[in-house]
Amino acid sequence: MKELNPIFITVLQVVIVLAIAPVFIGWLNMLKCWSQGRSSAGLLQPYRDIAKLFVKDIVLAKNASWIFRFTPYLVFSVPVVASVIIPIISTNLLLSPTADIIVLIALFATARFFTALAGMDIGTAFGGMGASREMMIASLTEPAILMAIFTVSLAGKSTSLAHIAQVFASSVPIMRPSLVFAAIAFAVVILVEGGRIPVDNPSTHLELTMVHEAMILEYSGRHLALIEWGSMMRVFLFVTLGVACFVPWGIAKTGNITEIALSFFFMIIKVGIIGAGIVFVETGIAKMRLFRLTEFLGGAFLMATLGMLSFFILE
Amino acid sequence: MILSPINLAIFSIVLLFVPVLLCALIRQNPLVLRVMAFSLAAFASFLSFIAGLWTLSSGVTNQLILPIGLPALPFHLRLDPLAGFFLMVVGLLAFFVSIYSIGYVQGLGTKRPISRLIVFYNLFIVGMLCVILADDALSFLIAWEFMAGASYFLVLFEDEHVENRRAAFLYLVIAHIGAMAILLAFGVMAGVATGFGNFDGYTFDSMRQATFSPQWATVAFVLAFFGFAAKAGVIPLHVWLPEAHPVAPSNVSALMSGVMLKTAIYGIVRVTFDLLGSFPWWWGALVLVLGLISAVMGVLYALMQHDLKKLLAYHSVENIGIILIGIGLAMIFTSFKFTTMAALALIAGLYHTLNHAMFKGLLFMGAGAVVHATHERNMDEMGGLIHHMPWTAVFFLVGCISISALPPFNGFVSEWLTFQAFLLSPSLPAPLMKLIIPLGAALLALTGALAAACFVKVFGVTFLGHWRGHNRPHIYETCWPMRIGMMLAAMSCLLLGIVPTFLVNLLDGIAETMVGSKLNVAASGTYNWMWLTPMQPERASYSGFIVLIGIIITISIAYLLFHLKSGKIQRGDIWDCGFEKLNHNMQYNAISFSMPIRRIFGFYFNIRERVRLMPQLTSPAFPLKLYYNLRVRDRFWGWIYKPIIEAAFGISRQMGKLQQGQIHLYLIYSFVTIIVLLAVVL
Numbered sequence: 003m004k005e006l007n008p009i010f011i012t013v014l015q016v017v018i019v020l021a022i023a024p025v026f027i028g029w030l031n032m033l034k035c036w037s038q039g040r041s042s043a044g045l046l047q048p049y050r051d052i053a054k055l056f057v058k059d060i061v062l063a064k065n066a067s068w069i070f071r072f073t074p075y076l077v078f079s080v081p082v083v084a085s086v087i088i089p090i091i092s093t094n095l096l097l098s099p100t101a102d103i104i105v106l107i108a109l110f111a112t113a114r115f116f117t118a119l120a121g122m123d124i125g126t127a128f129g130g131m132g133a134s135r136e137m138m139i140a141s142l143t144e145p146a147i148l149m150a151i152f153t154v155s156l157a158g159k160s161t162s163l164a165h166i167a168q169v170f171a172s173s174v175p176i177m178r179p180s181l182v183f184a185a186i187a188f189a190v191v192i193l194v195e196g197g198r199i200p201v202d203n204p205s206t207h208l209e210l211t212m213v214h215e216a217m218i219l220e221y222s223g224r225h226l227a228l229i230e231w232g233s234m235m236r237v238f239l240f241v242t243l244g245v246a247c248f249v250p251w252g253i254a255k256t257g258n259i260t261e262i263a264l265s266f267f268f269m270i271i272k273v274g275i276i277g278a279g280i281v282f283v284e285t286g287i288a289k290m291r292l293f294r295l296t297e298f299l300g301g302a303f304l305m306a307t308l309g310m311l312s313f314f315i316l317e
Numbered sequence: 318m319i320l321s322p323i324n325l326a327i328f329s330i331v332l333l334f335v336p337v338l339l340c341a342l343i344r345q346n347p348l349v350l351r352v353m354a355f356s357l358a359a360f361a362s363f364l365s366f367i368a369g370l371w372t373l374s375s376g377v378t379n380q381l382i383l384p385i386g387l388p389a390l391p392f393h394l395r396l397d398p399l400a401g402f403f404l405m406v407v408g409l410l411a412f413f414v415s416i417y418s419i420g421y422v423q424g425l426g427t428k429r430p431i432s433r434l435i436v437f438y439n440l441f442i443v444g445m446l447c448v449i450l451a452d453d454a455l456s457f458l459i460a461w462e463f464m465a466g467a468s469y470f471l472v473l474f475e476d477e478h479v480e481n482r483r484a485a486f487l488y489l490v491i492a493h494i495g496a497m498a499i500l501l502a503f504g505v506m507a508g509v510a511t512g513f514g515n516f517d518g519y520t521f522d523s524m525r526q527a528t529f530s531p532q533w534a535t536v537a538f539v540l541a542f543f544g545f546a547a548k549a550g551v552i553p554l555h556v557w558l559p560e561a562h563p564v565a566p567s568n569v570s571a572l573m574s575g576v577m578l579k580t581a582i583y584g585i586v587r588v589t590f591d592l593l594g595s596f597p598w599w600w601g602a603l604v605l606v607l608g609l610i611s612a613v614m615g616v617l618y619a620l621m622q623h624d625l626k627k628l629l630a631y632h633s634v635e636n637i638g639i640i641l642i643g644i645g646l647a648m649i650f651t652s653f654k655f656t657t658m659a660a661l662a663l664i665a666g667l668y669h670t671l672n673h674a675m676f677k678g679l680l681f682m683g684a685g686a687v688v689h690a691t692h693e694r695n696m697d698e699m700g701g702l703i704h705h706m707p708w709t710a711v712f713f714l715v716g717c718i719s720i721s722a723l724p725p726f727n728g729f730v731s732e733w734l735t736f737q738a739f740l741l742s743p744s745l746p747a748p749l750m751k752l753i754i755p756l757g758a759a760l761l762a763l764t765g766a767l768a769a770a771c772f773v774k775v776f777g778v779t780f781l782g783h784w785r786g787h788n789r790p791h792i793y794e795t796c797w798p799m800r801i802g803m804m805l806a807a808m809s810c811l812l813l814g815i816v817p818t819f820l821v822n823l824l825d826g827i828a829e830t831m832v833g834s835k836l837n838v839a840a841s842g843t844y845n846w847m848w849l850t851p852m853q854p855e856r857a858s859y860s861g862f863i864v865l866i867g868i869i870i871t872i873s874i875a876y877l878l879f880h881l882k883s884g885k886i887q888r889g890d891i892w893d894c895g896f897e898k899l900n901h902n903m904q905y906n907a908i909s910f911s912m913p914i915r916r917i918f919g920f921y922f923n924i925r926e927r928v929r930l931m932p933q934l935t936s937p938a939f940p941l942k943l944y945y946n947l948r949v950r951d952r953f954w955g956w957i958y959k960p961i962i963e964a965a966f967g968i969s970r971q972m973g974k975l976q977q978g979q980i981h982l983y984l985i986y987s988f989v990t991i992i993v994l995l996a997v998v999l
């Protein structure tokens with residue numbers, strides 16, 4: 003039995019995130035096509051999209067400032083940094099103490115902050131609209147995220163992801179009511195942060211419904227490729243974040259090579275099932291009107307709070 | 318004279334009087350006066366920063382009795398770690414702002430002499446330093462009034478506008494109501510300390526040694542908290558802040574918002590933890606709840622503003638709220654004797670105190686540069702400044718990221734520490750608090766996210782896009798002293814964000830003296846300065862340094878891989894989905910940006926929105942013009958202040974009826990008074 007170095011595992015995780023995130027998006031699109039009775043472009047279509055964008059030239063608006071050119075690189079770099087920290091295939095990571103779950107959420111918020119600024123940089127109505135809506139949705143989601151984290155950290159007695167995953171993975175897999183409520187809230191968070199229906203539609207360019215797309219409308223070429231790749235990784239990482247917090251069973255706790263291979267296999271299955279769940283929601287409900295989101299996100303907050311209360315009352 | 322922290326601090330205070338004298342000596346040459354006065358102020362502030370840092374790192378307490386003041390009531394001065402920390406905060410920001418002022422004051426024009434600004438600016442810093450050094454009620458209150466008076470004249474600097482005079486008056490009234498409450502609080506404490514027998518109780522030392530009965534302690538605390546809250550701008554006593562800060566010159570707003578509000582925080586910590594010592598949990602709950610209300614309401618009000626400086630002033634309300642959340646939690650934990658947790662919460666609050674001083678000072682300095690360049694405070698008349706003021710834009714952006722609590726800058730560190738303190742609250746023994754306090758964490762998260770939304774708006778509308786106003790002045794970048802002042806503040810925002818352990822270790826000394834426990838974040842291991850681990854390492858840890866390095870490395874790799882391979886960038890017109898008739902009026906502005914939030918949280922405000930269409934006579938379907946009028950008002954003004962003002966006017970009108978101007982009436986009044994007094998005596 004060969005033991006893998008934690009540094010190697012960390013690098014492996016980055017490679018996995020960079021490589022699997024487009025496949026995951028391809029999986030979502032494929033399921034969506036099937037459920038709507040269309041034939042799909044295959045699992046690897048997102049790769050082809052990114053590759054095509056990378057060879058294209060950039061056309062930049064005349065008044066674009068450095069913020070507009072810097073944002074794609076930041077949007078790409080934040081998920082890469084996060085993939086060093088989130089336990090995806092193993093909890094034995096070199097740099098997992100760098101950031102706990104609160105820091106991770108805030109790191110993604112930094113990327114969002116810059117995306118919103120880039121949306122306002124050119125001075126179009128669409129960009130400002132996207133930025134305004136995105137920040138509004140984000141501010142309503144934040145309390146729900148925090149309450150979900152609170153519940154998880156109560157049960158795991160930590161906010162460090164690797165530690166939470168380790169504690170839960172070594173416990174008996176039972177349904178704890180507090181975690182079920184928190185998981186429901188976190189599922190909503192995944193939909194919001196991933197920009198999926200019913201909050202936002204990633205495949206629309208209709209002005210009334212755009213949120214994330216409206217901000218990045220002016221991007222082209224490799225800038226757009228980096229942003230697209232970054233947002234794919236973001237969706238994937240939020241899903242793995244949910245996995246690490248709520249269903250970490252099967253994750254490797256050591257650097258044992260077979261354990262890691264097994265853990266990778268489990269991760270693919272878990273992520274695939276969650277992807278199917280996302281598609282189920284997306285095809286099941288229509289996109290919500292912007293001001294209906296208050297109730298939707300308020301519901302998520304309520305769920306997370308219920309989770310916390312049930313922890314105190316039942317456990 | 319031996320070189321000790323307190324002597325250094327006193328020396329810096331004496332040095333601050335030199336610019337005041339300079340004003341009298343070299344009035345003819347404003348350039349020399351300006352440069353010399355503010356350089357000296359910067360030097361003196363730096364010395365007081367050193368004095369504070371020295372005290373904090375050595376952990377010693379210096380005391381001194383100055384034989385000035387009333388006979389038999391000399392001034393007591395004391396520099397302990399807590400005072401040292403606040404001395405450091407005031408000194409550091411005053412240092413940056415003084416450098417900035419060398420350039421800024423030039424732009425104030427030649428209409429009025431700058432000597433008035435120089436005199437009150439220096440006296441204002443002197444007042445703040447003396448408040449922190451004071452160790453008896455008398456000198457504290459004298460310094461407090463000194464500070465309030467000097468800042469009143471600074472707010473009134475551009476006194477030709479009615480709104481400035483009105484704002485300054487409002488500030489003076491609320492400052493004095495607060496000062497009265499503080500005076501009464503000290504009176505109660507001094508009285509109890511000596512059993513209302515003599516005057517010896519006025520020193521803080523005798524208050525420290527006294528034991529207070531719960532009733533008297535509560536009276537003293539409530540009065541003191543009310544007084545300090547009026548200065549700090551805690552909701553509902555915040556109304557003066559958004560009036561006074563915008564009209565003062567920006568260097569003064571930076572100091573008022575960045576550090577003057579902090580003297581009130583100092584007062585709260587000093588009175589509760591140090592002078593009164595022990596307290597019931599509900600005091601902490603009161604501070605916590607008011608802190609939460611201030612944080613959420615402050616940021617919501619800020620979102621509704623389109624006046625740049627008014628918006629920043631409301632953000633001060635928010636940040637004072639965040640600081641009070643930390644202090645309130647520390648009080649609750651202390652009252653249940655969870656000293657390590659109390660240390661964490663107190664350090665979080667104090668850390669945010671320094672952070673807020675840095676980023677709010679930076680933002681007000683940046684706002685000063687913007688207002689100076691555009692002659693405009695309304696953000697909706699700005700836009701695209703990043704192309705004309707690249708340096709200011711970068712520094713302002715640093716301030717925006719820091720205040721929005723985003724890693725790896727400093728605002729995030731203190732909010733993260735506050736969250737960690739919140740996460741520990743379930744170990745409290747009272748079941749009700751276990752359930753209620755975590756909801757506070759959700760409100761804090763909401764505050765942080767709304768602040769981010771607000772600063773996307775501020776930076777996006779002011780610095781990005783196209784110019785939104787009608788006529789566009791020629792805009793230049795600011796001069797070097799202003800840039801250096803802002804750069805230093807921006808650098809401290811970054812440093813406090815990536816290497817927080819240094820300051821947390823220093824703050825440990827305060828926690829030890831105030832709540833009796835330490836955090837020991839850097840207990841063991843190499844490279845321990847990189848990791849901020851407030852409790853056990855497996856509980857939570859954060860390394861802003863590694864996060865920053867990681868981001869820099871990945872960005873560089875991505876840039877090298879993708880940009881250098883084919884770095885071609887073609888510049889073209891705006892695409893905008895192929896829409897051709899785009900003009901600059903179609904951009905989002907401050908009012909439209911906050912519209913979704915205004916709609917969701919609208920019930921907190923008094924909003925009046927009026928839309929009027931001017932139809933074309935020939936074809937009514939195509940209107941010529943649209944008038945949009947929005948007025949957002951603070952509800953507290955109508956709820957609390959207006960009734961009080963009306964009642965005051967009503968009473969004085971009734972009293973005025975006594976004065977008829979006829980001599981025989983006044984004679985009758987005197988006669989009746991004498992009869993009544995005689996009746997009482999006999």
